[in-house]
Amino acid sequence: MPSISEKGRAMPASPIRKLVPYAEEAKRKGRKVYHLNIGQPDIPTPDVALKAIRNFNLRVIEYSHSAGNESYRRKLAEYYQKIGIRVDHTEMLITTGGSEAVLFALMSCVNPGEEVITPEPFYANYNGFATSAGIKVVPVASYIEDDFALPPITEIEKKITPETKGIIICNPNNPTGYLYSKEELLVLRDIVKRHDLFLFSDEVYREFCYDGAEHYSAMNLEGIENNVIMLDSVSKRYSECGVRIGALISKNRDVISTALKFAQARLSPPGLGQVVGEASIDTPQEYFKEVNREYTERRNYMVDTLNNIPGVYCPKPKGAFYTVVKLPVDDADKFAQWLLESFEYKNQTVMVAPASGFYSTPGSGKNEVRIAYVLKIDDLKNAMETLAEALKVYPGRK
Amino acid sequence: MPSISEKGRAMPASPIRKLVPYAEEAKRKGRKVYHLNIGQPDIPTPDVALKAIRNFNLRVIEYSHSAGNESYRRKLAEYYQKIGIRVDHTEMLITTGGSEAVLFALMSCVNPGEEVITPEPFYANYNGFATSAGIKVVPVASYIEDDFALPPITEIEKKITPETKGIIICNPNNPTGYLYSKEELLVLRDIVKRHDLFLFSDEVYREFCYDGAEHYSAMNLEGIENNVIMLDSVSKRYSECGVRIGALISKNRDVISTALKFAQARLSPPGLGQVVGEASIDTPQEYFKEVNREYTERRNYMVDTLNNIPGVYCPKPKGAFYTVVKLPVDDADKFAQWLLESFEYKNQTVMVAPASGFYSTPGSGKNEVRIAYVLKIDDLKNAMETLAEALKVYPGRK
Numbered sequence: 001m002p003s004i005s006e007k008g009r010a011m012p013a014s015p016i017r018k019l020v021p022y023a024e025e026a027k028r029k030g031r032k033v034y035h036l037n038i039g040q041p042d043i044p045t046p047d048v049a050l051k052a053i054r055n056f057n058l059r060v061i062e063y064s065h066s067a068g069n070e071s072y073r074r075k076l077a078e079y080y081q082k083i084g085i086r087v088d089h090t091e092m093l094i095t096t097g098g099s100e101a102v103l104f105a106l107m108s109c110v111n112p113g114e115e116v117i118t119p120e121p122f123y124a125n126y127n128g129f130a131t132s133a134g135i136k137v138v139p140v141a142s143y144i145e146d147d148f149a150l151p152p153i154t155e156i157e158k159k160i161t162p163e164t165k166g167i168i169i170c171n172p173n174n175p176t177g178y179l180y181s182k183e184e185l186l187v188l189r190d191i192v193k194r195h196d197l198f199l200f201s202d203e204v205y206r207e208f209c210y211d212g213a214e215h216y217s218a219m220n221l222e223g224i225e226n227n228v229i230m231l232d233s234v235s236k237r238y239s240e241c242g243v244r245i246g247a248l249i250s251k252n253r254d255v256i257s258t259a260l261k262f263a264q265a266r267l268s269p270p271g272l273g274q275v276v277g278e279a280s281i282d283t284p285q286e287y288f289k290e291v292n293r294e295y296t297e298r299r300n301y302m303v304d305t306l307n308n309i310p311g312v313y314c315p316k317p318k319g320a321f322y323t324v325v326k327l328p329v330d331d332a333d334k335f336a337q338w339l340l341e342s343f344e345y346k347n348q349t350v351m352v353a354p355a356s357g358f359y360s361t362p363g364s365g366k367n368e369v370r371i372a373y374v375l376k377i378d379d380l381k382n383a384m385e386t387l388a389e390a391l392k393v394y395p396g397r398k
Numbered sequence: 399m400p401s402i403s404e405k406g407r408a409m410p411a412s413p414i415r416k417l418v419p420y421a422e423e424a425k426r427k428g429r430k431v432y433h434l435n436i437g438q439p440d441i442p443t444p445d446v447a448l449k450a451i452r453n454f455n456l457r458v459i460e461y462s463h464s465a466g467n468e469s470y471r472r473k474l475a476e477y478y479q480k481i482g483i484r485v486d487h488t489e490m491l492i493t494t495g496g497s498e499a500v501l502f503a504l505m506s507c508v509n510p511g512e513e514v515i516t517p518e519p520f521y522a523n524y525n526g527f528a529t530s531a532g533i534k535v536v537p538v539a540s541y542i543e544d545d546f547a548l549p550p551i552t553e554i555e556k557k558i559t560p561e562t563k564g565i566i567i568c569n570p571n572n573p574t575g576y577l578y579s580k581e582e583l584l585v586l587r588d589i590v591k592r593h594d595l596f597l598f599s600d601e602v603y604r605e606f607c608y609d610g611a612e613h614y615s616a617m618n619l620e621g622i623e624n625n626v627i628m629l630d631s632v633s634k635r636y637s638e639c640g641v642r643i644g645a646l647i648s649k650n651r652d653v654i655s656t657a658l659k660f661a662q663a664r665l666s667p668p669g670l671g672q673v674v675g676e677a678s679i680d681t682p683q684e685y686f687k688e689v690n691r692e693y694t695e696r697r698n699y700m701v702d703t704l705n706n707i708p709g710v711y712c713p714k715p716k717g718a719f720y721t722v723v724k725l726p727v728d729d730a731d732k733f734a735q736w737l738l739e740s741f742e743y744k745n746q747t748v749m750v751a752p753a754s755g756f757y758s759t760p761g762s763g764k765n766e767v768r769i770a771y772v773l774k775i776d777d778l779k780n781a782m783e784t785l786a787e788a789l790k791v792y793p794g795r796k
Binding site: 001002004005006007008009011012013014017040041042043044045049050053054055056059060061062063064066096097099100103107108109110111112125128129132133134165166196197198226227239240241242243244252254255258259261262264265266267268269270271272273276 | 399400402403404405406407409410411412415438439440441442443447448451452453454457458459460461462464494495497498501505506507508509510523526527530531532563564594595596624625637638639640641642650652653656657659660662663664665666667668669670671674
């Protein structure tokens with residue numbers, strides 16, 4: 001029997017993979033499990049999008065252009081222009097989710113063995129795409145005490161080696177919810193310029209900014225237009241994660257034409273998803289206001305409640321719908337398993353994502369978990385109450 | 399400005415990419431261009447599939463399981479069992495088109511620098527996926543004079559080196575239309591067994607077998623169950639190329655669990671596509687009979703007509719909807735460009751895919767083109783008449 005590849009063995013498993021059997025077992029026992037561990041919003045997909053599916057009337061579901069339907073790219077360019085990002089339809093490729101945009105960007109720009117720096121904790125799947133591309137993600141620590149702000153320029157520059165090819169940021173951030181300020185982006189611009197690096201900017205949570213905070217896109221950083229590659233997705237914006245539609249956007253023509261070759265090999269992005277994505281651009285502004293109101297309420301409730309639990313510290317993030325929380329526990333991996341395996345409160349329990357899965361520095365984030373506030377406020381209340389009770393009795397409490 | 403990656407530079411462009419501007423220019427001039435160059439069938443998608451889209455009634459388009467919806471996998475397993483391939487829903491992953499199945503299989507099984515052997519000419523995008531994975535496709539020549547039958551065992555074994563990790567076949571074949579016999583598959587089995595290789599079997603054209611010929615799946619080869627990875631897609635079977643739904647199937651648990659890690663990194667395959675794929679399994683048998691009748695008629699017409707043109711040789715393939723044809727021309731690349739740029743007959747011309755794009759051995763297939771018979775018989779007649787006229791006047795005729 002031939003052996004599987006080294007790359008296959010090196011591929012990281014999903015950080016919550018080992019918890020899944022415990023969650024299933026808890027459910028089998030009739031227990032209600034609140035999922036605070038995933039980024040699957042419960043917000044309805046906009047009506048215009050759902051209507052587009054039901055009105056689909058072609059006789060043949062054909063391949064689209066490898067770069068995505070031109071009609072969709074043109075409309076997407078209009079969306080970007082409206083929010084102040086000046087790109088046209090030739091400066092983008094439609095991808096199969098934001099995931100493929102990250103993969104194509106890394107494959108197109110970074111050689112096997114080379115390095116990409118990212119503030120840690122970071123979106124765990126960057127490791128998977130980096131492994132696929134044979135490259136290395138080099139973490140630079142950010143800290144919960146600073147609410148996970150961008151590490152100082154000196155710390156970032158310490159990580160730069162001759163192998164460094166770029167920096168990848170997620171803004172607003174998954175897992176921390178941190179929203180980078182314009183000043184922080186200017187710091188990144190200076191580093192990118194000085195060392196001639198690519199800046200991969202994952203902006204899929206752009207619409208999720210709270211307290212009136214504004215999102216500043218890396219695409220608007222002057223003087224590094226050829227260095228910036230924006231990675232985007234409709235998944236969170238319109239709560240349509242399942243359509244698998246994303247985009248890779250850059251002013252750098254070499255990057256677009258190179259990524260197009262990867263896109264041609266896989267023929268085309270999903271056709272029905274593009275129909276949905278295109279229709280979604282007409283989502284009324286009211287939808288976003290309502291979603292923002294809803295998430296703000298959830299966040300405020302969650303942050304306040306968590307910070308009232310003795311020993312817990314929860315930053316108040318300005319973006320996305322996650323937060324990384326410090327818990328008074330010995331080991332968040334053990335705690336997460338214990339919640340599912342051994343704990344119940346009113347026949348309920350919660351599933352959280354241990355933050356260790358978002359750090360690549362061993363030992364980091366040991367007493368932290370990522371919580372996604374993607375539940376309705378009543379469910380969130382029950383979940384928070386359950387978590388508070390759990391922390392009272394957890395044997396590994398510190 | 400940072401440089402793009404070596405891999406990006408090495409990625410092959412689509413074989414017809416350089417012809418596209420000429421085709422566009424011909425259309426701008428008001429010329430009718432018959433597309434014999436692409437594998438986009440004009441056959442309608444089955445009604446059950448289109449109905450499933452229009453009846454979509456979920457409020458949130460959510461991520462599916464990374465391996466694909468269990469309901470779909472169970473139903474797909476039933477489909478395979480019905481056609482004599484004994485697999486269950488745990489022995490497969492739903493992928494984003496057959497393309498992703500090929501990529502995941504190569505990434506999971508073959509190390510960068512290692513080799514995969516394939517009969518040449520071969521599906522050009524295998525090169526793209528191999529480049530993405532950092533591996534090498536080693537061609538073993540098959541010949542139009544043999545109608546592109548499997549090369550003799552001795553020729554295949556000559557290509558085996560310590561770096562050889564597997565063999566990839568496409569059966570029925572794109573681009574040649576050749577259907578491998580059971581005897582040929584048994585030859586492959588022996589080689590695979592003797593050298594402990596993977597056998598990657600791309601069977602996306604399974605339903606397209608003519609003249610009563612039966613398809614023999616590599617999944618049914620006894621004694622190499624852990625070596626075989628079947629790659630599949632709904633694109634051609636149900637004429638729904640745009641849904642981007644494929645599958646990776648194997649009895650080898652290590653391969654499935656490894657490929658699942660790549661699948662988890664990209665979260666999930668397209669959700670709407672899975673709804674369509676699942677519904678498509680209920681396509682009535684009548685649909686396939688009708689499609690088969692239609693393609694048989696097209697093929698017979700095309701093969702007879704081509705072989706009646708002086709200097710042309712066209713095999714009569716038993717599968718898929720392509721054939722590689724030998725033309726009396728100096729250089730098929732030049733001829734294909736000339737057809738679009740300088741020729742018209744009754745204000746019509748044809749676009750063909752030069753076979754050079756399907757060979758990696760330099761100089762091979764220089765006077766061959768791939769023709770896809772995906773046009774209605776009346777269009778096909780016009781296209782063949784136009785091609786015959788073109789060959790009469792082409793300045794590079796030999």
